[in-house]
Amino acid sequence: MLKVSNLSVSYGNTRIIRNLNFSLGEDEILMLVGPTGCGKTTILQALAGLIPISEGQICLDNWRATPDRFVQPEKRNVGMVFQDFALFPHLSTEQNIYFRLKNKELAERWIQVLGLEELRHARPATLSGGQKQRVALARTLAHNPACVLLDEPLSNLDAALKDSLRWEIRNALKEAGVPAIWVTHDQEEALSVGDRIGVLNNGVLCQLDTPENCFSEPASRFVARFLGEASFLPGRLSDDQKTVHTTLGEAPAIPINDASDQVDLLIRPDDLSLQQDSTGHGHISWVRYEGGARFYAVQLDDDTEVKVRVSHEHRLEPGERVSLSIITTHPLAAYAKR
């Protein structure tokens, strides 16, 4: 089991990663997300032993790395899928996958599972992006790692491919029964693929939880905004801490970080419904057509802006007055007023 405690990484005097703690279950996929430069890739490099760590420790089955005791990457039995795939250009697909194997059985299995039979003797330069990605994954899994690290595995591929390959990689990892850390900057990818999500900002882990909890009960406004469209509606928390009174009515709530009394309620675009109403709560400031839905920004009379996603059959123009109601039944996250 991979266990990371109090991990810090510094380049010179700047600390890139601060006090990181987590551990991975048997075949768990942990998604690390965060904006560019938040230190996601640095964490993977530290785990793989490609850069030294400055504090804390990393443990896996039979080794323990600390700042004083560096474990060479080849001793770690950690597999890594690189962003640029890092296939050896002078070796064929098969030779890449076999790289250090004496027993080729596992390699053959992954060649079959990932559909690389036809490409056995092809050189990496002749492969498409998706094929390269499969070869890189097969090479990693065939070497039977104790843990797999994926560094933005889909970022070099075009959008159409990303969707299907995402599931193919997830299924392969589950079939291999190996824990994995998957770094991405795509929140949709993170929410859909991961068993758990870790949201990073400036080298600090802001939240580590299931996708559902991260999305509906974000630990901070930053996490709320990063994982999806977020509006914040002012309101007052009831004494029993279970309901919030807002201009749009009452809603079940769950206070985050001991928020009380005056709060801001996290509203996702599909927590609301919208009707044309000449009195109403506010007016439409802009509208975006999304094909299956329409996305409205509504300026409330107290100047708060909230965003609503409704069926595309609603067709309202900017400037029209509307009334809003909270339709969700699950409790909404409430943050202390700033």
Add this chain to the structure above:
Amino acid sequence: MRAIPLSYLPTALVAILALVPVVVLAILAADTPQIFDPHNIRVLLNTLVLVIFTAIGAILVGVPLALLTAYVELPFRRVWLVLLAAPLAMPSYIGAFTLYAAFGQGGELETWLGFSFPAVRDMPGAVLVMTLYTYPFVLLTTRSALRSLDTNQVNAARTLGMSFSVCLLKVVLPRAVTGIAAGGLLAALYALSDFGTPAIMQVDTFTRVIYVEYNAFGLSQAAMLSLQLLCIVALLLFLESRVKGSHETPGRPLSLWPTRWQTGMMMFAILPVLLLAIFLPLLVFSIWLFREGSAGFEFSYALNSTYASVLAAIVAVVLALPVAHAAIRGKIGRIMERITYLGFGVPGIVMGTALVYIGLQLPFLYQTLGLLVIAYVFRFLPLAVGSVRTASERLDPSLVNAARLLGATPKEAFRRITLPLTMRGIVAGAALVFLEAMRELPATLMLGPTGFETLATYLWRVYEAGYFGRAAVPGLLLILMSVLVLMLMLTGERRSEIELSDTEDKR
């Protein structure tokens, strides 16, 4: 945090060794009674005249050709470009030798055509030959600058009402000035260091006088002159390091479609250059081969050349590996790598002088093949280092990381990933050193053991003895070597230096 890279130690040794020739010269020159005698002033003036006129000549020939090859859509434009760049790969003494023998009264051309041409010798002859073999420097540097200029700048100027020819002068050429200056300086450096051409044309420049002094047992005087020559080389190298200006992001270059008449005129203008620089040497050597066969030539000369050059290539590559590695690893490594480049700036005749003195001090080296190989390695090591370094720099570092994470030790990763992927560069580097050593003249003349005749030294003996016809076989073999160098430059790891292909420009 990290230990000093392992390659630093051998690199430091190589760098220290590279400094030895200069130190030796300084010690040796300290013995001369006078630093500067009146005779020196004449030598200095001759050298400066040759260098300056060569630079001017190279620019006058090179810049129009650069415009032509950069922008004009000639039929077979790549063939023209390769042919026009080809003289760069030939040692100028081949040209000097054949032009000297072909022109003038009693020259080969008179024998064949029946009327005599003015002789090519002395200062004008030396300038002509030097220009013919150095204009490609200007051609290539200027062309690469011109290719990086986006066509829209010219289009913008034309839509603002500027005529095309004014546009060339006011928009295009100013942007290529650093390219032209860099090429001109390279031509000047070549003229400054070259031994064969002034010697054959009988112009008393530094290189020729150093050789004369050496033959007259005036080794310390030769060292003094060598140091003076090195000072001028250093000055030119300094200037060259200053002109390397900003590198523009390449855009879509201009292309001009000439009429058939214009195409004919341009080819007609190119022709004399190619005739003199490439065709004439080939013709003259072929005539001699036809007339005299291989008289006087012994196969052992070619063997000797090959043997010494192969040794030099192997040693150079073995030394280049740690140096290239160190250069990539850190700042200190890069500085040490720069020091090993010193040998490239040291003219062959100067290197010869320094090593002759070392040979006299260390009797076990004197008159040995080893000393000659050392001279080759000192001079041509940078070619090997450059080749190996470019190949290693192109190596994606994540490949080695990937190998390590799959369980390979650093040693195994080097053997299975790094080495095979840099092999091309290593082989190309060895080949370049080999070919340069095959054609090297002055150091070979000074350091070759008694009776050790190579292709280049045999050509020199033939010239000294006046039996020109006997130069046919070594001459043609040396031209063949030059063709191989050119092919390496076009296809090998040094492509980036030459930038002949247009796809390369677009990156």
